[in-house]
Every structure is written in C-alpha cells, then in structure tokens.
Amino acid sequence: MARSTPADEVPGVPARRAALRMLDAVLHRGDPLDQAAPPVLRAIERGDDRALALAIAQESLRWMADLDALIDGATKQVLPEDAKVRSVLRLMLAQALRLNLPGHAIVATGLPLLVGGPRRLAHGVFSAVTKSGAKLPEAPTLPPAVAARWQVAWPERLGAIAQGLAEPPPLDLTLRDPAQTAHWAERLGGQSLAPGHVRLARAGAIEALEGFREGAWWVQDLAASVPARLLGEGKGRRALDLCAAPGGKTLQLAAAGWQVTALDKSARRTERLAENLKRSGLTAQVVVADALNWQPEHPFDAILLDAPCSATGTCRRHPDVLHRHANLAELTALQSAMLDRAATWLAPGGTLVYAVCSLEREEGELQALAFDKLTPAPVTEAELPDGLTPTNGHFRSDPGMLSAAGGIDGFFAARWVKG
Numbered sequence: 497m498a499r500s501t502p503a504d505e506v507p508g509v510p511a512r513r514a515a516l517r518m519l520d521a522v523l524h525r526g527d528p529l530d531q532a533a534p535p536v537l538r539a540i541e542r543g544d545d546r547a548l549a550l551a552i553a554q555e556s557l558r559w560m561a562d563l564d565a566l567i568d569g570a571t572k573q574v575l576p577e578d579a580k581v582r583s584v585l586r587l588m589l590a591q592a593l594r595l596n597l598p599g600h601a602i603v604a605t606g607l608p609l610l611v612g613g614p615r616r617l618a619h620g621v622f623s624a625v626t627k628s629g630a631k632l633p634e635a636p637t638l639p640p641a642v643a644a645r646w647q648v649a650w651p652e653r654l655g656a657i658a659q660g661l662a663e664p665p666p667l668d669l670t671l672r673d674p675a676q677t678a679h680w681a682e683r684l685g686g687q688s689l690a691p692g693h694v695r696l697a698r699a700g701a702i703e704a705l706e707g708f709r710e711g712a713w714w715v716q717d718l719a720a721s722v723p724a725r726l727l728g729e730g731k732g733r734r735a736l737d738l739c740a741a742p743g744g745k746t747l748q749l750a751a752a753g754w755q756v757t758a759l760d761k762s763a764r765r766t767e768r769l770a771e772n773l774k775r776s777g778l779t780a781q782v783v784v785a786d787a788l789n790w791q792p793e794h795p796f797d798a799i800l801l802d803a804p805c806s807a808t809g810t811c812r813r814h815p816d817v818l819h820r821h822a823n824l825a826e827l828t829a830l831q832s833a834m835l836d837r838a839a840t841w842l843a844p845g846g847t848l849v850y851a852v853c854s855l856e857r858e859e860g861e862l863q864a865l866a867f868d869k870l871t872p873a874p875v876t877e878a879e880l881p882d883g884l885t886p887t888n889g890h891f892r893s894d895p896g897m898l899s900a901a902g903g904i905d906g907f908f909a910a911r912w913v914k915g
C-alpha cells in the first residue's frame with residue numbers, strides 16, 4: 497500500500513526518508529537491510545528513487561565510521577550514537593561524498609527529515625564538512641568490533657579486505673548452460689572469470705537484461721557459485737541441497753544434472769526458490785523442513801550444506817552485516833549440528849560440501865577442522881575460478897581478492913567423502 501506524502505513535499509524527500517528508515521531498522525532494530533528495504537521502498541513510486549534510497553542507505557552503512565568521524569570533527573558536543581540528527585547527517589554526507597549529488601539538493605531533501613528538530617545544527621555541520629573540502633579515505637574504516645575480530649583472524653589481509661569494501665560490487669551471473677559462456681558474455685557485454693560465469697560492470701534493472709525472462713542465468717556472486725562447482729556433474733544422481741533458499745545453488749546443481757532435493761526451513765524463502773526454478777525451467781523437489789529434525793527417505797550421493805551464518809563475507813553488497821551483531825556461538829553450534837546430521841545421510845562414496853558466506857574463521861576453517869566424521873577431499877586449483885588457489889585444501893575467498901577484476905565475496909567451502 498502506498499504511503500501518502502504531503503502534496504507540498506519537496507520531490508526527493510520520500511527517498512531520503514526511506515533511507516533514514518532503513519538505517520534505523522539496521523542500526524537500532526538489528527534488521528538485515530534485505531528485510532528492512534522492501535516494505536519501506538514499496539512506498540516510493542519511481543524505480544530510480546527506490547534505487548537512490550537504497551544506494552544512500554548502503555553507502556551510509558559502508559562508510560559509517562568515516563562519516564561519523566567527519567560529523568564528530570564538526571560538532572562541539574558529540575552527538576549521541578542513536579540521535580536522529582546523526583543519522584540524517586550520515587545520509588546527507590554519503591550523498592555528497594559518495595554519490596556526488598549537489599549540496600543544495602541534499603540540504604533541501606535532508607532538512608525536512610528533521611521537522612521540529614535540530615535543522616540548523618544539521619545544516620551547519622553539513623556545510624562545515626563540505627566546505628572544508630573533507631574527503632573520505634581510500635578504504636572504509638571498519639567498525640571497531642569487526643576490525644578487532646578480523647585483525648586477529650586475517651592480520652595480513654585486513655587492508656586488502658577493507659579496500660575491497662570501498663565500492664559496491666559488480667553484478668555476477670551464473671549461466672544455466674556453461675557451454676554458452678562466451679555467447680552470454682558477448683551478448684551482455686560482460687567478462688567471464690570461470691565457465692558458466694559472466695560479470696557485468698553495472699546492473700541497472702536486472703529484469704530488463706537479456707536472458708532474464710527465459711532463465712538463461714541467475715544472479716549469484718562468483719564466490720557463491722564455487723561450492724556447487726565442487727560437486728561436479730550429477731549424471732542423474734541424487735543431491736541434497738541443505739539450506740537451499742532462495743536457490744542459487746539448487747539451480748546450479750539441477751543444471752549440472754543432479755536430481756535435487758532442496759530443503760529449507762523458511763516457507764517464505766522457499767517460495768522464491770520455487771519461482772527461480774520456474775523461471776529457469778529447472779526442477780527440484782522442494783521441502784520446507786527444519787534440517788535438525790527432518791529425516792530423508794534415502795541416502796544421497798552428494799550433499800551441499802550452505803549453512804546459516806553471520807554472512808560477513810557479503811559485506812561488499814550488504815554493508816549492514818558490518819553493523820549487526822551475529823551470535824557466533826549460536827551459529828557455530830547450529831552449523832556443527834547440521835554437519836553431523838548431513839554426514840549420516842550420505843551414500844557410501846558420496847560427497848559432502850560445507851559452505852558459509854562468512855569471514856569468521858569459527859564458521860569456516862575452525863568448523864572444518866573440528867569435523868572428523870568423513871574423509872577430507874581437498875579442493876584443487878583447477879576447480880576454482882582463475883586467480884584463486886585453495887588454502888589448506890579448502891576454498892577461502894575474501895573481498896580483497898581478484899581486485900583488478902572487480903573483487904569477490906568472502907566465502908569458505910570444504911569437501912569430504914564417505915569412504
């Protein structure tokens with residue numbers, strides 16, 4: 497339902513108000529931006545205004561520590577962390593310093609968000625920062641809690657990871673038919689970094705791209721396409737995609753000839769999985785169930801466990817993950833319980849791949865180290881996209897890798913076989 501806006505409202509204010517609501521939902525309610533955005537954006541009529549609102553929220557979250565430093569440098573008294581004026585200033589400065597929008601438009605659309613509030617203060621701080629010629633650093637400063645964790649986990653990669661976060665990522669597509677890679681790379685004007693992969697520099701409306709309607713491809717970061725690649729061709733054998741929705745990996749497995757059972761606990765997310773299957777013309781048996789109490793009717797030749805995790809590896813496209821507080825102890829307990837159950841569902845000779853889109857070693861490397869129910873089957877360089885190499889027999893990527901080609905999400909995958 498469209499939210500009514502005052503008839504005399506300055507054009508552009510609804511997009512900024514939406515950005516403010518999204519920021520509030522992420523920072524003060526702990527919601528994922530993916531969840532907060534759709535209801536807020538539905539109220540905005542024009543597609544370009546919706547895209548602008550999202551970009552403002554994302555850039556504010558990506559550069560928040562640096563925007564806050566500029567705000568604090570221009571105020572006599574430190575504004576409370578949860579003050580509305582601080583959030584409005586974050587949005588205004590993100591528009592000036594990241595989206596290069598003109599100052600007068602930013603002021604005209606930003607100050608109405610503070611009706612009855614400290615508008616003069618906001619105007620003064622915004623003018624002081626922009627007139628001083630202040631710039632953002634080359635790479636975003638990570639929020640202190642994240643920086644402290646990754647300094648321990650990735651002491652040598654931290655600078656590259658932060659640099660990899662500086663820009664929103666390009667758009668990666670996975671093709672239904674990898675034999676058509678050169679064809680689709682040319683048709684869409686993209687670059688391919690692996691068979692069945694095409695990277696586009698700028699997205700625009702995804703639905704308008706050639707091949708979307710007939711399901712010739714689906715959106716999937718290059719890193720996220722690796723775990724299913726590690727299972728190879730299915731040749732009609734049975735695969736279980738455990739934690740499958742919204743289904744990027746289900747589509748890959750079905751396209752690679754696996755007879756797929758796709759299980760997920762979320763009915764809402766499995767609806768999207770079913771839509772994605774329909775669009776691509778691929779098939780899978782879709783099961784809505786909790787992996788912790790479901791029992792299969794038969795063993796599987798392959799299981800892909802794409803476990804729920806902190807999702808910190810997706811921070812380039814989802815900078816909100818940097819500001820939410822994942823309960824790592826709870827998540828790692830869930831992941832290892834799922835791994836243990838999955839191991840019992842494999843047929844002899846079957847393969848298990850465990851994957852997480854996380855930069856937390858507890859969810860990746862340490863989880864694999866602790867798992868001893870199956871025999872490790874090391875990942876080889878030939879199985880990975882060009883420019884990536886296995887680490888201790890596992891696949892590990894981070895946002896600082898493949899930087900010349902546009903980067904890659906942080907991901908971890910390990911593989912075992914049942915002897």
Ligand SMILES: C[S@@+](CC[C@H](N)C(=O)[O-])C[C@H]1O[C@@H](n2cnc3c(N)ncnc32)[C@H](O)[C@@H]1O
Nearest residue numbers: 739740741742743744745760761762786787802
């Ligand atoms: C990382 S996402 C999966 C992404 C998906 N594999 C893809 O490629 O599109 C993790 C999924 O785990 C599901 N999940 C979380 N807890 C679960 C449980 N106990 N049983 C089954 N699915 C669960 C969530 O609903 C979510 O869809």
